[in-house]
Amino acid sequence: WYFSGWKPNFEFNKKIALEMFHFGKFVLGGSLVWFLYSNLDNLLVGKLLGITMLGFYGIARNTSNLLNDYLFNKTGLIMYPAYSKIQESQDVIRNVMLKTFSYVSTIALPFHLVILIFAPDILLLVFGEKWLPATDILRVLAIVGIFRALNSVIWPALLARGKAKADFQVNLFQLITFSIFVIPLTSYFKLVGVGIAVLLATIISFGIGLFRIKKAISVSYTSIFNSIRPALTGSLLMVFIILLTKNTFHRDSNGFVSSFYIILSFIIFFLLNYSTNYRYLIEIKNYLKNK
16 A cells, blocks of 8 residues: 555545435335334234234244245345346346246245145144144245245345335335234234235235336246246145145144155155256256355
């Protein structure tokens, strides 16, 4: 530094500062809204339904959010700077996002559908009989988990394209929708009503996110659907085969039988996808290895 002759000096660019402030205020606002939304359900369950129901809700919420908390949210944090490096190339961002949709759906769909089918078995095996009243809310939140996983693909692309305001609006609409529906639904359906309110808010925010990303990178809804179609087809076939087999041979299942069918579900899904898209699964393997 001494020999280079270069010395740092203060320079203020009003235009750049205003651009950063305009972008940053929506990023900050979106984070604050998301923080409020992600904690409001726990607050209202405890307030309206009591500590016992809050315990059931907490178990269901943590179980259904397992992949989102430990994998897909981290994926979003990784993809945001990656998208930012290629933000000027709309075609590249579009292709990367569609491939990420494929990866995420291949993991999220079978995982959450297994939770949906085997909710009471999972609660009994992992947590014990006293947590079985959380079965219904766990099934609702398993569906929420699918949309949250897919949402984790959208927001990094929006931010990378400079659409922080759009991301803020998605979070805000999610909070508003939940706030509108949660109390009346809780009054009628108790704990499940909270889950339904979360589900409605998540679906609406996902729809708005799709609309925003469609405009931001000129991607069609058909392309997005086609990117998740292999995982969706394999998952639905998995559900059909497992339900048919289980109802035919083991209507009354114990812990061993339930564990067998849960493992069998993932094996069936893997075989169905392996037979139709070998190269695609190799990419999934490499994707997970890099995480």
